[in-house]
Amino acid sequence: MKFHSRRYFSNPLARGLAAGALSLATATGAVQAAEPKEVRFGVQPWPGVTVKSEVSAQLLEAAGYETDTKELNTPLTLEGLSNKDLDVGLGGWYPVSSSMIDPLVQEGKIVRLTANLEGALSGVAVPTYVRDAGVESMSDLNEYADRFESKIYGIESGSTWNTGVKEAIKENRHNLGDWELVSSGTTAMLAQVGRATEREDWVAFYGWRPHWMNITYDLHYLEAPDDSQIAHTEATVYTLTPTDLEARLPNVHRFFSQYQVQPQTQSRWIYEHSYNERPEAEVAREWIAANPERVREWLDGVTTVDGESAFEAVKAEYGL
Incomplete structure (x- = not known):
């Protein structure tokens, strides 16, 4: 198992915006609302899921969240989601994994949120x-x-x-x-x-x-x-979440309900990361910087942990 703890806001301007928002929230007594929140990923060791998770994690980090990534196989990912030890898994392959996923959906333990990849x-x-x-x-x-x-x-x-x-x-x-x-x-x-x-x-x-x-x-x-x-x-690949994600992290829930990737985009991510052996963080950051309009669609109506525009925070972080 691999475990990655992540920090957010590598860009000084983005850090400054976050710090200013935190100071303002403290002054107004809204400290709890300004505290960063954690999003926990279960990631199967497949290149497509690895980069797709990394792209979404970087966007959430720019919005003020901290992310933890655990490399797990499918059964352990589903167990973590069912037990609410994980918040999201982006590798729900259908129909290949339907016999494992559907019973958990029917039992009300996990939610099949959206198809993040179609035409697989x-x-x-x-x-x-x-x-x-x-x-x-x-x-x-x-x-x-x-x-x-x-x-x-x-x-x-x-x-x-x-x-x-x-x-x-x-x-x-x-x-x-x-x-x-x-x-x-x-x-x-x-x-x-x-x-x-x-x-x-x-x-x-x-x-x-x-x-x-x-x-x-x-x-x-x-x-x-x-x-x-x-x-x-x-095949269709679904985003899977615990049943309580919308209640706990409505912003994150909204983002992942809109986070959908085209097959050609994911193939390119995989080619760069797995075949060209480039780090997933590098591949993700380069793609985000080159595709602001697609990122804007994913972040429509999504805010930072401080209630500001998530897309504006991404623009500050990536110099868009």
Whole structure:
């Protein structure tokens, strides 16, 4: 688990505005309203969620909030949201994680606030040279089991997608009964894919977009002859919060209800952070400074902890 404590207002002007507002609030007796508040993130170790969380954290920090980021897998993120130990998670992939999320929504433990990314895709992927050799759907895999060494490469243990693959193998769906799921971190999985594609070896793995893998590798997502969560599936990514977020942090709730990202934007974030190996803080700050109009839309009606315009605070922080 990674834990990051963050400080806000790196810009002297923004610090001055915040200090002035705090002094004024103190003089008028409104000290409590001026105190900074904390927003706690649960972040799955996926590049898209990492940068998307970082962008939102920087905007909230400019508005006077402190943010804490915990790197957690999906089950632990959902547990933290349910127990109100976390305030937001931006990696609610549907339908891949619906079996884990929906019961908590129905039990009134978490809220599926908004779709922060639409038009995503996930499923079993192969290089196009494998597709061209005859592997177009899940039902084609076992015919070439020897070429694949009967292995499908997955991501971190505990993910719903991994569970779906294990169930498919156990139930011999798509004739995968003798196959093996190889679980590892996303970085390790993609390193395996990279080595395979360089040699034009055959490899089947968990792919998704937006992600830099779709820019770097020429991929084909396998179709399925029946309903299958591990095959080519259109996906939507939701923002998840505890049920009491609106009551505790209405400003934060408003911001996240408006925080939606286009697939091409997130793909670019992922490419810069994961493929070009740039720190997420650097990628986020550069993008915010270059896209004030999109930031303005996200911050419409959102104020700082002191009741001022959040967008004006961001302008001061980033020199816009």
